[in-house]
Amino acid sequence: xxxxxxxxxxxxxxxxxxxxxxxxxxANGARAEGMEANLFFTFFGLDAIHxxxxxxxxxxxxxxxxxxxxxxxxxxxxxxxxxxxxxSRKMDDLDIPPIPEFVxxxxxSGAGLYACKASVDLFGLGKDDFIDQVRDIITxxxxxxxxxxxxxxxx
Amino acid sequence: xxxxxxxxxxxxxxxxxxxxxxxxxxANGARAEGMEANLFFTFFGLDAIHxxxxxxxxxxxxxxxxxxxxxxxxxxxxxxxxxxxxxSRKMDDLDIPPIPEFVxxxxxSGAGLYACKASVDLFGLGKDDFIDQVRDIITxxxxxxxxxxxxxxxx
Amino acid sequence: xxxxxxxxxxxxxxxxxxxxxxxxxxANGARAEGMEANLFFTFFGLDAIHxxxxxxxxxxxxxxxxxxxxxxxxxxxxxxxxxxxxxSRKMDDLDIPPIPEFVxxxxxSGAGLYACKASVDLFGLGKDDFIDQVRDIITxxxxxxxxxxxxxxxx
Numbered sequence: 001x002x003x004x005x006x007x008x009x010x011x012x013x014x015x016x017x018x019x020x021x022x023x024x025x026x027a028n029g030a031r032a033e034g035m036e037a038n039l040f041f042t043f044f045g046l047d048a049i050h051x052x053x054x055x056x057x058x059x060x061x062x063x064x065x066x067x068x069x070x071x072x073x074x075x076x077x078x079x080x081x082x083x084x085x086x087x088s089r090k091m092d093d094l095d096i097p098p099i100p101e102f103v104x105x106x107x108x109s110g111a112g113l114y115a116c117k118a119s120v121d122l123f124g125l126g127k128d129d130f131i132d133q134v135r136d137i138i139t140x141x142x143x144x145x146x147x148x149x150x151x152x153x154x155x
Numbered sequence: 156x157x158x159x160x161x162x163x164x165x166x167x168x169x170x171x172x173x174x175x176x177x178x179x180x181x182a183n184g185a186r187a188e189g190m191e192a193n194l195f196f197t198f199f200g201l202d203a204i205h206x207x208x209x210x211x212x213x214x215x216x217x218x219x220x221x222x223x224x225x226x227x228x229x230x231x232x233x234x235x236x237x238x239x240x241x242x243s244r245k246m247d248d249l250d251i252p253p254i255p256e257f258v259x260x261x262x263x264s265g266a267g268l269y270a271c272k273a274s275v276d277l278f279g280l281g282k283d284d285f286i287d288q289v290r291d292i293i294t295x296x297x298x299x300x301x302x303x304x305x306x307x308x309x310x
Numbered sequence: 311x312x313x314x315x316x317x318x319x320x321x322x323x324x325x326x327x328x329x330x331x332x333x334x335x336x337a338n339g340a341r342a343e344g345m346e347a348n349l350f351f352t353f354f355g356l357d358a359i360h361x362x363x364x365x366x367x368x369x370x371x372x373x374x375x376x377x378x379x380x381x382x383x384x385x386x387x388x389x390x391x392x393x394x395x396x397x398s399r400k401m402d403d404l405d406i407p408p409i410p411e412f413v414x415x416x417x418x419s420g421a422g423l424y425a426c427k428a429s430v431d432l433f434g435l436g437k438d439d440f441i442d443q444v445r446d447i448i449t450x451x452x453x454x455x456x457x458x459x460x461x462x463x464x465x
Contacts, residue, residue, distance in 0.1 A: 094428075144159075151462050166332075
């Protein structure tokens, strides 16, 4: 019952900085331990593999009491960019790469990157909108086949 | 180790459009592949099976940088409704049903719908507040019994 | 295939009231059924085990359409506190303890509490910032070792 985990399949459904990073950290940690790892990008999570958008992923500064910002302050024009910049600098100090480089690094380590077909259709996107590292656009059913025998982590 | 997944139990904890849809899509995809599927509605996720509320589930337009709306714009009166309407039309084009019909369709396909007892008590609700498709109000312990032998997906 | 679940490892990644409670309820339910349970606090979820902050976790009143508050109302100064207070009173009526007591209770029941090393470093925190019940600061790889043979629930 306590065998080692052999595979981790992470679903990335959010398009905010604090939504995407935990997903990448879970996948990266799995690869670092020699486990098989897959990332399945769906809904707003598609931003993390979108050629134009993946460099512009921001922290949610409203609706995020964890930041301990007053709600009115979180809504100030530019606040999301300021906080994102601040956190990015701290990540840089810790050698945590920005999202585009982090995604590429995880792909290079052998993890599989997949986009969710239903979401791709919903947002009117195509294979060319995504970075080259994306292996395929697959259905939820195909994702389950990929994930079988391992842990599914929905983020 | 790579046997097919036989069962998927999805926990629905959020009451926003972008919180509920991925849950329904994961459950629907499981049924489409012939897997057993359960949906466990908890916290604000209860809205998706609430008779009066399930038709009024909206997109979060603030605290959602994935939408690429300025924070101040997301907070404009009516913006959540406008964006929800826009996304609903695109879903309609793709034959993705609105939430009430989608929930019913998944139930008709044989998936089990359950409400979380602790949350039902917290919000002062009862069995009559929910759509007929809800099989039962169950505890977290009973949910674990249902989910045993399969994948748990918390959304 | 339908053996009982023996272990549940819950990842707590959010710092809002409606993010932390479901995690605690899932872990508490697992212990109540005699399962092994672990809690792994990461990103803003660290607030739930932070000595100074764990008593000040609030409900997100903007970006949370599940509350059925107008967006502008959710952003009013103090609204998050008002709603948090309201919900806390209802929880009190149901004998659901406030977050600090609930975390302690779950720890006393034998669940393991762990902080995520990458997040601890990111926010410049140390072991002394956390409540005594936290067993250790561990890496994602070490978390996977702990979680092997059970269900992982990312919240």
